[in-house]
Amino acid sequence: MYNVKKDKKKSQLKIEKIFIELLQKKDIDEISVSDICKLSKLNRSTFYANYIDIYDLADKLKEDLATEVLNIYSNERKLKTHSYDFLKLFKHIKDNQLFYKTFFKLNYDNDYKQFENFIDYNLFFQLYNDKVELEYHITFFMGGLNSIIKNWLNNGCKETPEQINKILIDEYKNKN
Numbered sequence: 467m468y469n470v471k472k473d474k475k476k477s478q479l480k481i482e483k484i485f486i487e488l489l490q491k492k493d494i495d496e497i498s499v500s501d502i503c504k505l506s507k508l509n510r511s512t513f514y515a516n517y518i519d520i521y522d523l524a525d526k527l528k529e530d531l532a533t534e535v536l537n538i539y540s541n542e543r544k545l546k547t548h549s550y551d552f553l554k555l556f557k558h559i560k561d562n563q564l565f566y567k568t569f570f571k572l573n574y575d576n577d578y579k580q581f582e583n584f585i586d587y588n589l590f591f592q593l594y595n596d597k598v599e600l601e602y603h604i605t606f607f608m609g610g611l612n613s614i615i616k617n618w619l620n621n622g623c624k625e626t627p628e629q630i631n632k633i634l635i636d637e638y639k640n641k642n
Contacts, residue, residue, distance in 0.1 A: 478516050480506045485523055486568045494524060494572065524572050531569050534558070552611075552634055556627035559615060567619050570612075610637075 484506045488497045497520055503510050517523040538554045559566050594600040611634070618630055 474516065477506075477508055477512050480508060481513060481516065481523065482527060485520075485527070486564060489568050489571050490564070494520060527565075527568065528572065531565060534562075553627055553631040556630045559619070560623045560627050563619060563623055566615065570616055570619070 481502055484502050485497065488501060488505070499510055499513050499520065502508075502520075503513055517526065535555065535558070538558055594603055614630065614634065618625065
């Protein structure tokens with residue numbers, strides 16, 4: 467049984483790796499299961515044993531990334547505290563650039579639902595009395611953060627995670 471699980475995981479990783487590589491050259495609707503199977507040297511039955519279709523594969527990659535990002539802050543989530551330390555995130559992005567480029571290419575960057583558990587609504591309600599105003603602030607913040615990350619990735623992450631973190635901090639710091 468252990469070898470079956472190990473082989474299944476190995477096949478999934480191979481399929482995901484090829485899919486990510488193909489996404490750097492093509493749009494998702496231009497990628498076929500046949501392309502992935504040919505390049506990964508796996509049978510179509512192996513692909514379909516793991517995924518319903520290409521879009522299911524893309525969704526599973528999105529879930530994996532969301533899980534990884536949430537795991538960066540797992541201790542804080544357990545303790546229900548927030549350090550607002552985006553440096554951890556920026557280091558993770560720098561170390562996993564291709565994965566994040568894929569995330570943005572799949573247009574998953576506007577799906578904030580997986581991060582709702584990380585948002586400290588109590589703190590935000592202290593700053594924004596109105597729920598509508600709060601929602602707009604979160605949308606604005608996440609949009610700005612996404613734009614910073616996309617720009618950084620498109621430029622090859624030349625700046626250090628510390629430099630990107632400083633840009634974000636300086637933007638939200640009280641400027642007199």
